[in-house]
Amino acid sequence: MGIAERKERERADMRRRIVDAAMKMFVEEGYEKVSIRNIADKIEYSPATIYLYYKDKDELLYDVQKEAFVSLADHFARSLTAAEPLERLMQLAWAYIGFYRENPELYDLMFIIKAPMNAEGEEEKWKNGDSAYDALYHLVAECIEKKLLRFQNPTIAAMSIWAFAHGLISLDLRSRLKVCKLPEKALNVSIDDAITEYLAAVRC
Amino acid sequence: MGIAERKERERADMRRRIVDAAMKMFVEEGYEKVSIRNIADKIEYSPATIYLYYKDKDELLYDVQKEAFVSLADHFARSLTAAEPLERLMQLAWAYIGFYRENPELYDLMFIIKAPMNAEGEEEKWKNGDSAYDALYHLVAECIEKKLLRFQNPTIAAMSIWAFAHGLISLDLRSRLKVCKLPEKALNVSIDDAITEYLAAVRC
DNA sequence: TTTGGAAAATAAACACTGTTCAGTATATTT
DNA sequence: AAATATACTGAACAGTGTTTATTTTCCAAA
Structure with missing residues (x-):
């Protein structure tokens, strides 16, 4: 079952992409000024997608x-x-x-x-x-x-x-x-x- | 011209009412959780009215x-x-x-x-x-x-x-x-x- | 006392926000 | 190839700070 592992890997990759973009943007503009939509734009995904990986903005900040x-x-x-x-x-x-x-x-x-x-x-x-x-x-x-x-x-x-x-x-x-x-x-x-x-x- | 003075007094009263309500609500719930609309509700005025006395939320916080x-x-x-x-x-x-x-x-x-x-x-x-x-x-x-x-x-x-x-x-x-x-x-x-x-x- | 104009208050809108959900596209399994 | 599970998204909800066009209120002159 290599598929399940690949899926897991892809999931981890996506979280990485999100957290990397978020970190970069938080550092550049400050937490408050960065919106989920901004982050979604940056990684070229829909805002709703981020909520498939993080339950809310707080959880993302936590990461x-x-x-x-x-x-x-x-x-x-x-x-x-x-x-x-x-x-x-x-x-x-x-x-x-x-x-x-x-x-x-x-x-x-x-x-x-x-x-x-x-x-x-x-x-x-x-x-x-x-x-x-x-x-x-x-x-x-x-x-x-x-x-x-x-x-x-x-x-x-x-x-x-x-x-x-x-x-x-x-x-x-x-x-x-x-x-x-x-x-x-x-x-x-x-x-x-x-x-x-x-x-x-x-x-x- | 007692009217001009009364108007000035009324203006000051209004600012008082706003800043009092704001202070009370900020203390009770925290600055972030209090919205201009909440304050307007409290003093029984329209949100837009507050902007006749304070240019923005920051100026109100400053007071x-x-x-x-x-x-x-x-x-x-x-x-x-x-x-x-x-x-x-x-x-x-x-x-x-x-x-x-x-x-x-x-x-x-x-x-x-x-x-x-x-x-x-x-x-x-x-x-x-x-x-x-x-x-x-x-x-x-x-x-x-x-x-x-x-x-x-x-x-x-x-x-x-x-x-x-x-x-x-x-x-x-x-x-x-x-x-x-x-x-x-x-x-x-x-x-x-x-x-x-x-x-x-x-x-x- | 009525009328005209200034001042004060507001309803409605704009451009955002975080978040949710119904529906679509994609991938995997049968 | 059909059925199912997964991934994704457009659109909406409820909220935010703020602005603008409109209405209401008030005061002064006719």
Whole structure:
């Protein structure tokens, strides 16, 4: 029965085509501005066809998020070259900021946009971010064990470091840091300074 | 000519009615889920009428944000009772978190939602958050002057503290802290712990 | 007090959106 | 070749923000 397998393969190919087009368009124009019809046009299929492969736009976004988190994990893996855990933690932090700066729309869709993880009920569906978070958690835990960080609890530590970076990023992404009245050019520098200072402050 | 004044008053009243209804509905159901038609229904006018008072939904949101920032400033004013600047900074931080917890949808619409400040061109329109930011900035500056904080630059300090709080809040609001695998109840406690630890870490 | 003109409110439409469904074309099995 | 299962799509539904032509309301001058 090679046919069933081919059909399955074709189905997977179609999902690929859809998710690839969607990812590309989300990154270029932002999730909100891309409609199912736009995606259907791009892949030269009817809008209704997309609903044969994804139950709704949220499910499609979920798949794009999955993809995005894989590439974040890759980005992490490539960036963590140091042997010293503390040095690795710094690399992780800068890799995170770097990922945002290279793919702001992707960051938005992974961490800021409302859909789809606020869809109640689907509790355990939010596993996409796990590996990226685990990278942070284990690194932080190792640093705490070796008394390299001024933290006791690794969960609190991971939360704090993540929140700090995410806070800066999402204020930046929404142009909220304008109120700081910094010259355009000085903003990125200030963000970098803030991170540098924070990392210096939390180490022993 | 009392008529012109009455007309002006009526115009202002109408804007009030619209912005009040909008604020109420945004808070209850979230900005995205409230349509111009819904608001029009609520105030018992035609949808088109709203466009005689607001050029688009963004302008309406902008007015609601203005309102929201006033109430945040009020909230700050009521919370900052201590004489010691460092104590006042703590109160500010907790007031910020408190405001979020009392009005999560309002926080969303003030700090996270995309519209309207990303509308390019209207550079100086984003002055709503000024007074709230100024409260933080001046307090931080005072603390630095009196050598109460481990910061040199007040702008970096204000950015950092704000980013930390905002980061925790917005990760919480988007249920991203689920990856920390904390029991439901422990989450809020952990957020509080993270803030407590952070404040302890940045003081001299 | 009636009439003319300005101002305010609206019904209806436009161009979108996500989504569904009845019907058509294609491929596979009998 | 006929019957069946699969894949696809046109058209529609119910909603969105917004605009326009039309009607209603109001005020001032004849």
